[in-house]
Amino acid sequence: MTTPYLEHCEPMTPHLTLMPSPRFEQTVTSDARKTYKSPHAKLIRFFERSRNRWKAKCLDAKASRKRLQHRGRFLQRSKDRWKRRMRELEAELKTLKVQLRAREQELEAMKPRRPEPTSPVGTGMAVFRQALPYHTYAVGHVLLFVSLVLSTATSLRGANQVMALMMSMFALPVATPSWATGRLWLLHLGYYKLTRPKAQADDWVWIADHTVQLGPEKCLVILGLRLSALPTAGRLLTHEDVEPLALLPVTTSTGEVVYQQ
Numbered sequence: 406m407t408t409p410y411l412e413h414c415e416p417m418t419p420h421l422t423l424m425p426s427p428r429f430e431q432t433v434t435s436d437a438r439k440t441y442k443s444p445h446a447k448l449i450r451f452f453e454r455s456r457n458r459w460k461a462k463c464l465d466a467k468a469s470r471k472r473l474q475h476r477g478r479f480l481q482r483s484k485d486r487w488k489r490r491m492r493e494l495e496a497e498l499k500t501l502k503v504q505l506r507a508r509e510q511e512l513e514a515m516k517p518r519r520p521e522p523t524s525p526v527g528t529g530m531a532v533f534r535q536a537l538p539y540h541t542y543a544v545g546h547v548l549l550f551v552s553l554v555l556s557t558a559t560s561l562r563g564a565n566q567v568m569a570l571m572m573s574m575f576a577l578p579v580a581t582p583s584w585a586t587g588r589l590w591l592l593h594l595g596y597y598k599l600t601r602p603k604a605q606a607d608d609w610v611w612i613a614d615h616t617v618q619l620g621p622e623k624c625l626v627i628l629g630l631r632l633s634a635l636p637t638a639g640r641l642l643t644h645e646d647v648e649p650l651a652l653l654p655v656t657t658s659t660g661e662v663v664y665q666q
Contacts, residue, residue, distance in 0.1 A: 513637060533579045542582050550587040551594060555644075561588055599649045608632040612647065615658055625663065627651040 441448055532545035546568075553564040561584040569581040612628040628647040636642055655662060 517634065546582050547590050550582060551590060554591060599652055603648060606631060621656050622654050623658065625653040625655060625658065
């Protein structure tokens, strides 16, 4: 007896001839035992949709795999490009460091050398016997006192006590000046630095500021600094690098007063 639906179905002609494997035969044998109660047309549509879903999933997986392969090749090329760029920048940095070091050496060689300050130590007792005209003390007293105050930041009374201690410890037959005498020596030295002729140059830079007020007055100080004598990198600006240009005492300091000065 023939089913009415099967009478209208055309026979399917196979396009490919496949050799079944033992595993496939075992699967077919196991599937052949199953009985489907649904109509054949419904089963055909179901199996077709299932096949199409698996086919679409396979195509999506292939597309994703191809896209990831392209992405991986792109990232590898980008990585290689940035590696080359990094090596180029490292080589350029090394070259710039060498050039900078050479330029610093050139600037250091071009910078005028300052004479080393003369220290009273090692000059012997001769400087304490070298008397100055119209002065009670010798050159050694002035040099030692001024060096203690300017080079070691010793106070005036502290410099007087240090000199007295040195004279007593080494049993030197010389007198010790008082702190007031040393203060006059420092004032003479400062007045000389303030009024001595300055070098004529076009690279002077001015630094202007007011001192701390002492009583009713304070001073406007103008210091000069030559750009050719700037300290090298790593060294701070010191008093030896600047030159006093003006020292103006005032009781009131405003913008107009500074402009007039």
